[in-house]
Amino acid sequence: MSQQNTYPFGDDNVVRIIPGPAGILQLAQLRKTSEIREGGHNGEMSTQEYVRKINEEASQVDHFTRGPWLSAVQYLAAEGSIATGCFGELKTFIKNGKLEKVVGVIKSCTPNMLGDLTVTLKDLSVMISGTIHYKVLNDEVYGKAISVGAVLILCNVLVFSPKSSGHYLNITLKNIVKIFHKDTSAVNSGSGASTSRESYWAVEI
Numbered sequence: 461m462s463q464q465n466t467y468p469f470g471d472d473n474v475v476r477i478i479p480g481p482a483g484i485l486q487l488a489q490l491r492k493t494s495e496i497r498e499g500g501h502n503g504e505m506s507t508q509e510y511v512r513k514i515n516e517e518a519s520q521v522d523h524f525t526r527g528p529w530l531s532a533v534q535y536l537a538a539e540g541s542i543a544t545g546c547f548g549e550l551k552t553f554i555k556n557g558k559l560e561k562v563v564g565v566i567k568s569c570t571p572n573m574l575g576d577l578t579v580t581l582k583d584l585s586v587m588i589s590g591t592i593h594y595k596v597l598n599d600e601v602y603g604k605a606i607s608v609g610a611v612l613i614l615c616n617v618l619v620f621s622p623k624s625s626g627h628y629l630n631i632t633l634k635n636i637v638k639i640f641h642k643d644t645s646a647v648n649s650g651s652g653a654s655t656s657r658e659s660y661w662a663v664e665i
Contacts, residue, residue: 523565523582530646532563535613535638548585550627554594554619562614562629564588569608577606580631590629610623610640 492567500523523529543563546553553559564581572578580587597603615637618630 471588483603491560501633523567523609524584526609528609528640528642529565531640531644532611532613532638534646535640536563545583545585547581547583547588550619550621557619559617559619559629560615562617562635563611564614565611566606566608569606581612588627588629590631593630593632595633596636599633602633602636605639605641611640611644612636613638613640617618 463517468582502588529543538544541561544553544561546559546562547564550559562581562583566579570578570591572591575597577592577594577597579590579592581583581590582588592606597606603615614629614631614635617635618632620628620630622628
């Protein structure tokens with residue numbers, strides 16, 4: 461049984477979490493009950509508040525079970541590559557200041573004063589901030605596909621690492637390999653549910 465689909469309840473018991481939205485409510489109720497038993501909860505917080513509390517956490521994993529991500533994985537497999545979690549181990553993956561391959565889902569995006577888009581991307585490891593150049597946003601092929609929930613496949617992405625803060629990705633038009641729209645269905649991944657200029661990908665070394 462997958463640990464992601466279970467929740468420890470009591471000393472020896474493990475409860476299986478129902479897949480989908482019902483599982484969020486089930487998990488909220490289990491957590492609330494556990495905290496009350498352990499004396500760490502006064503019982504005043506409603507189950508609805510608990511649902512809101514863990515909903516964001518649940519959505520972190522949920523992105524990797526949706527059509528855009530599954531379609532990206534299918535695309536990479538067809539090209540002889542795989543999706544990795546490079547954000548959590550940048551020192552291992554960076555070569556000459558660049559990431560050879562990036563596969564990430566857009567968690568947030570906000571326009572900045574320069575006309576670019578400030579984004580937060582998440583891969584299988586952690587999240588990282590970045591900027592998408594305005595030329596990508598103005599591109600007739602890619603512009604409309606970029607939104608929260610979309611999955612980007614990128615190549616040779618420049619990484620800025622200021623001493624005062626973390627790492628940032630600089631995403632330009634030449635970095636885009638493919639974008640999977642937030643409404644992409646995994647079943648339709650090969651029938652116009654994504655945007656790209658060419659079917660290119662290098663086999664992972």
